[in-house]
Amino acid sequence: MAELGRAALIVTLGLTAYALVAGAAAAHVGRRRLALSAQNALVAAFGSTLVAAAVLLAALLRNDFSFVYVAQTTSEALPTAYTVSAFWGGQEGSLLLWLLVLTGFGAAAVRLNRGWARDLVVWVVPVFAAVALFFSFLVVVVASPFATQPAPVDGAGMTPSLQNPYMLAHPPLLYLGFVGLTVPFAFALGALISGRMDERWLVATRRWTLLAWTALGIGQLLGAHWAYEEVGWGGYYAWDPVENAALMPWLAATAFLHSVMIQEKRGMLRVWNVLLVILAFSLSLFGTFLTRSGVVNSIHSFTQSSIGPWFLAFIAVVVAVSLAVVFWRLPQLRSPTKLESPVSREAAFLYNNLLLLALCLAILWGVVYPMLSEAVRGEAVVLGRSYYDFFLRIFGLPLLLLMGIGPLVAWRRASLRSLGTTFRWPSAFALVTGAVLLGLGAGSSVPGLIAYTFASFVAATIVLEFARGTRARKALGAASWPGAFSSLISRNRRRYGGYVVHAAIVLLAIGIAGSSAFDTVAEARLTQGQTMSIADYRLTYESLDERSAANATELRAKLQVARGDRDLGTLEAGKNAYTIEQQISNEVGIRSDPLTGEDLFVIAEQIDPDGTIYLRVFVKPLVNLIWIAGLVFLLGSLIALWPDAREQRRLVERTRDVGVPATR
């Protein structure tokens, strides 16, 4: 069956090449049937990629070790769910998944918009096809998932730390995000090449960008949760280049989501928006290049993977061509409207963009600095955690504050006096909260205290916005308070969905500040019966248990937890020894307090043969707010994404007015 897989991918390669050439020709010369044919090629490419994906999935599920990929990433004993996740666990399979999502999104985006934005779509097809062509080339020529071998008895198995529910969802979500950013990129470039610089490319891609951004955000939170529970060093984000690979495009996409609103409302920032979307897309390509090529630690590991140079070349081509197109269309991109006042919502969004971009570029600099310094000085210099923490605070804290200010400033111009009245109560609330927290001892970390104070300011502004909006709707004639509230949200989905997302970020900020600025750590060596204490907890080492599971031997130290005079139950921490993979993994014990949101985090660093254990224990305040923030984030995005019937009607009316036929 590997031949079917290989053939299907070659078909995809041919189809994307055709879609590129035929699509570009059709758009240039203006031939309808050829344009339609190119569109169909994109849809067919999804079909053939789906066939290839099905072949690989089937091979995985039946443990067909004659597929080199299957043998490398799974074993007989691996549970079925993780066997499925092995699809994206290795280089070749993950590239195939990328291609599958890419062709799927391309087919969908083109088909959904072909009715009302036909003259735009005609140029989007070749751009999309070009990207798909690159990835099909990779899976056909450079990294094929369908290499075969004489089947070994058993496969190599999966790294134990990847055998975790979070790893089932984390990569696919990230891919939805990375690949999703291709859609606004293709539409932007299509709009530029075709000269159709009206707002249609923004409207067409708005939901795609939001979807991709949400997927990228949730994917990263899942990854952080995995790192927290599974890798278990006591943290959730290590500023590792692979983590930054997902954060950078997310920050650029956040900036884009905001500045797009300015273009929609005021027609400004056209050049800026196009450059931002090119940046976001390029960063997502760069991010996946970092994760795969092995450039991460030093240039020496570059030669280990042959995929690196191809990615770099493609990124260079993408950036060069995109910038050339932007430069070519620059005269048409100039907008006649200008920024009227540095105190306005447009200006606030602009400051937000600058801060987000500054943070994104600071992270990018931190990631590439070792490679650059090695190339220039012959020695790789690595920037540590303190570098990233500094810039996160310097740019992140003002961003947090701005999140509360921006939505409450008027468009075009706002007088300072009106700002004073608007922000009177939120500022008072924030100052009081800050003073109270200072009294409670939060002064031990100045950035933490500032984060708490700003977060309370933003929370107050969000509550105020919802309250005043509901009251206004009630005055406009809503039947009841709940009715006013729901009609408020349903009539302004993007705005109030956005506020919910802001609330999620506030929770995130509080959680991060609490768990990193105000945490406690203690270490102790314990024999059976001994107690250690940390903060107001007491842990007593009761016993050491050994159990055997399906593919591992589990060693667990049982600890009795108490706080004050209350018994809080038992906690287990220890290690797993995986038989086939010959690896040991740390299994941390976490006790989450439902009232305060803090975690008691226990790592059994070392378990000696005589039963003595060495423990490293953390108390992390408010850390669970981070995961709750993820749920609120999802809710806010769903509200913003929800289709709006009124808006759809207006769009259709506009196109019908101009004379574009509804469908064909």
Add this chain to the structure above:
Amino acid sequence: MPSHRAFGRVYTSAVARKANPARLVIALLVASVLAVFLLYTSIAGGGNPSLAPSDLAGRSGQVQLAGLVVGPVSGDAHAGGLRFRLRDISGPSKARVSIRYAGSVPDLFKVGRHIVLSGRLRNGTFVAEPGSMITKCPSKYVPKAESA
């Protein structure tokens, strides 16, 4: 229609003059962001050099060392220090650096694993900063390296 065109030109230049303060504010902001950046890199001094064991000889000061673990591994990381040796990840060099490490040992640590440590060379032994060990995940995306 000359009057319309003249009006248009006057209008746009009037708008442009009024918009100047906003442009100035933006420019100042960008400049201050850059200033912050430059200030940090000049004061905090950037980062630590990342070296391979074969480059370590004679180096003083805090560095980051990346290499493959060579046995035998002895000692206790939480009592007296874990002792092992480190060699280059790739290349012909036969250099071996003695390491003394105290602090958390990541699960993936074993002979042959690619690890990264921070610390300094002291009397021929590389004394690592407590807790600074990072192991590189046996990468699923990179073809398996040749065994040590």
Add this chain to the structure above:
Amino acid sequence: MTLALLLAALLAVACVLTVALPFLREPEPESDSLEELDETERHRLELLEARDRALAALKELEFDHRTGTVSDDDYRALVGPLRREAAAALQALEGVRTFVTQVPVGEGRPTRERIS
């Protein structure tokens, strides 16, 4: 092995058919040109967008004033220009249908003069 090749051949044929479909459906079409918008239509679309934008901005200003985000003074200062903009956009739309003039509005490109 042969099953795989057979399926592959079927797949290839299906894809070729999909790609050729537009040509097979309409071997002799009346017009094969892409329905493109000409200059006037495109300009009209831009003016429509300008109109919708101005109307939406007015609506938002009213709502913001009602919720108290925008003070009375600010509202008075802002509502005048916005109303004029919306009126100008509506007027410009009327203009494109019959004859075209240079309209000094914030949005929209200056149009060619044309009398039809």
